[in-house]
Amino acid sequence: DQQVKQNSPSLSVQEGRISILNCDYTNSMFDYFLWYKKYPAEGPTFLISISSIKDKNEDGRFTVFLNKSAKHLSLHIVPSQPGDSAVYFCAASHYNQGGKLIFGQGTELSVKP
Amino acid sequence: GAGVSQSPRYKVAKRGQDVALRCDPISGHVSLFWYQQALGQGPEFLTYFQNEAQLDKSGLPSDRFFAERPEGSVSTLKIQRTQQEDSAVYLCASSLAVVRGEGYGELFFGEGSRLTVL
Numbered sequence A: 001d002q003q004v005k006q007n008s009p010s011l012s013v014q015e016g017r018i019s020i021l022n023c024d025y026t027n028s029m030f031d032y033f034l035w036y037k038k039y040p041a042e043g044p045t046f047l048i049s050i051s052s053i054k055d056k057n058e059d060g061r062f063t064v065f066l067n068k069s070a071k072h073l074s075l076h077i078v079p080s081q082p083g084d085s086a087v088y089f090c091a092a093s094h095y096n097q098g099g100k101l102i103f104g105q106g107t108e109l110s111v112k113p
Numbered sequence B: 001g002a003g004v005s006q007s008p009r010y011k012v013a014k015r016g017q018d019v020a021l022r023c024d025p026i027s028g029h030v031s032l033f034w035y036q037q038a039l040g041q042g043p044e045f046l047t048y049f050q051n052e053a054q055l056d057k058s059g060l061p062s063d064r065f066f067a068e069r070p071e072g073s074v075s076t077l078k079i080q081r082t083q084q085e086d087s088a089v090y091l092c093a094s095s096l097a098v099v100r101g102e103g104y105g106e107l108f109f110g111e112g113s114r115l116t117v118l
Helices: none
Strands: A010-014 A019-025 A032-038 A045-051 A056-059 A062-067 A072-077 A086-093 A107-112 B005-007 B010-013 B019-024 B031-037 B044-050 B053-056 B065-068 B075-079 B088-095 B113-117
Touching: A010 A019, A019 A032, A019 A086, A019 A107, A032 A062, A045 A056, A045 A062, A045 A072, A072 A086, B005 B088, B010 B019, B019 B088, B019 B113, B031 B075, B044 B065, B044 B075, B075 B088
Parallel strands: A010 A107, B010 B113
Antiparallel strands: A019 A072, A032 A045, A032 A086, A056 A062, A062 A072, A086 A107, B005 B019, B019 B075, B031 B044, B031 B088, B044 B053, B065 B075, B088 B113
C-alpha cells in the first residue's frame, strides 16, 4: 500500500506564477515531512521540511503547509522560475523509524518562460 | 569528494549474474541508506545502517539482496542471481543526524547506480 501519495504526475506553470504541489499520506504515525527535488541523472536533493507540531514552514520562495487532520501537505513555490523545473518528491517519517523516509511517486514540474 | 559517491554509475548484467554496487558516503556521516527507484516511481527504502550496524533491512525484497558496511564508512549492496525485476536505479544516501533536531531527515543522495538486467 502506498503510504505517501502524489496524485499529480505532472504540473505545468508559467514563470512568475505560483506552483502548488500536493501530497497525501495515510499513516497517522508520520510526524516529520520533507520535500526533495530531483534533476535528471542526479540524486534527489533536500529542499524543505516540516515537523508535525507546525502547520507552515517557509524558506525563501518555498513554503510547505501541513494539514494534519486531512493528512495533506503541499509545497508552494512563489514566484516559479524555469530552474525550478524538476521532479519533486514528498517524503515522510516517524520517530521510531531511525530516519527512514517513505517517498511519494513524484510530481514533474515544468516552469515555462 | 564532498558528496556521496556511487559506483558503477551504469551496470548491465545478464539474468543470473551477481552484482555489487558501492557507496562512499560523506565523511563523518553516521547514517547510510539504500533505496531502489523504479522508472517513474519514488525511491523505495531497502536498508539502513548506523555506523557499521545494520539497524533496518525490512525493505530488502528477497534474500538475494545483501548489504554491508563493515567499517562504518563505505557500503556495498550485493544482488545475487539478478532477475529482470531488479532493474532499477539504486540510490545511496547518508546523513549526519541520528536524532530528531536540526538536520534530521536531510539525506544527501548520490547520483545512483542504474542496473539493467537483460
